[in-house]
Amino acid sequence: MATVDHSLEILAHKLDLHHRLSDDDKQATLHLPQKIRRLEAQSYVLREGDRPERCAILLDGFSVRHKLTGDGSRQILAINVPGDALDFQNMFLQESDHNVQMLTRGVVAEIPMQALQELVLSHSEIGRAILITTLIEASIFREWAVNIGRRDARTRIAHLLCEFAYRLSAQTMRPEELYELPMTQEQLADATGLTAVHVNRVLQALQRDGLIERERRKIRFLSWEGMRDVGDFNPRYLHARDLAA
Amino acid sequence: MATVDHSLEILAHKLDLHHRLSDDDKQATLHLPQKIRRLEAQSYVLREGDRPERCAILLDGFSVRHKLTGDGSRQILAINVPGDALDFQNMFLQESDHNVQMLTRGVVAEIPMQALQELVLSHSEIGRAILITTLIEASIFREWAVNIGRRDARTRIAHLLCEFAYRLSAQTMRPEELYELPMTQEQLADATGLTAVHVNRVLQALQRDGLIERERRKIRFLSWEGMRDVGDFNPRYLHARDLAA
DNA sequence: CGTACGTTTGATCTTTCTCAATAATGGTGG
């Protein structure tokens, strides 16, 4: 008799947060066929133009979604944390329109797209949960566009740091005051539409102003309220209240 | 006996494009209870923080999705064209995270959220079509973030003009060479993260370079390939190939 | 221990913004 592998627990948990699932739904999720894969930092999970046959669930580590422009510059569009599905989209769309790349080394569970499609067909509540996940992701894309388009460098960086602090503590509902940013300053620049040099100067300014402390990539918020104000951060767009707590 | 109102035809058609619907699905869509409402230019369809009880379908005219920052500046996130559902999102999420505002005067059909929810529950293929619509919208948000974050002003404007030309002709698959832009230069600025003054200068430059002609808000492309290249425009992100043609 | 990568610093340059004034346009009431 097959042993149940609990590596997909984190996915079932996340879906359950977005839309309450029955025990049957959860069991079906846990029993999806999967292959565990270890990935190096910088490796690609998915490339623009791909037509993937498997969907990766991020179990450990961090990845980003990004796109490249014609002249080769990069815009990071989202940061994925453990539990995120990296490619629900291609269950329904043919060609991937962006890249997914590991920020750190990490582990993913790869699920055959077809098995996932069958799961959604036979368990409508799971389809619902996926739709809600997708809607929240879209909301985050919108907030990022606002951040990049209409905020100055200082506000942009502070906003990103706030979002990260907030999302890392989805469970506790209290933003982390100390965390390790899994990105270089260059990646931070690609996420905010700035240059690495300018990101560096802004980080130093935030530190000089007593808002944060830094040690390597560790960020400590000295004042959550201060950072929230500087970053014009209102967590409504994360729709945490819509989670089935 | 009730007469069937065909104003929702455009919605059924769009959903059908995204995921082939059965006749029953289409009929059910057309029979949704609805109230036709005429809206003035600039009027709000939905505000951030609202918990709407009806979902508006845009039947005629143009609207935008936008958000305001703490210091009052505005980022336009998407342009809606007739047939677009302006608020599928709030079928599943409580609070709206952005505004929807009319660009021109127009007409919407308002459908009670609950009727829509029941439709989705009883017609799973419609739920699928809505999910696909949502995924394509999310892809467009991503491309906009790239546009705003990593392209210079000239490229940004050209890209937006290309997208508009392309989307206006979703049927023909050949971008319109002449169309009326339903936005002021200030709105164009809010969509591209620029200022109105700079948008004006860029438009003049595109005209001087023989790429476009303008007369009021009419835009004529003198060279589609030229504009496509200047605007770094690759329509993959619109996922037109995923449409059930 | 050296090497590659990431961070920091300084100087200079460019794009885009800001502010302000003028011109054109369209919609509205008379």
Place this chain on the structure above:
DNA sequence: CCACCATTATTGAGAAAGATCAAACGTACG
């Protein structure tokens, strides 16, 4: 139909945020 008013478009001059270039400095890790 016309004159008026509000909105939008255009122009110019000057300022500023952020980019670019180049070099030096740290530090993790093989």
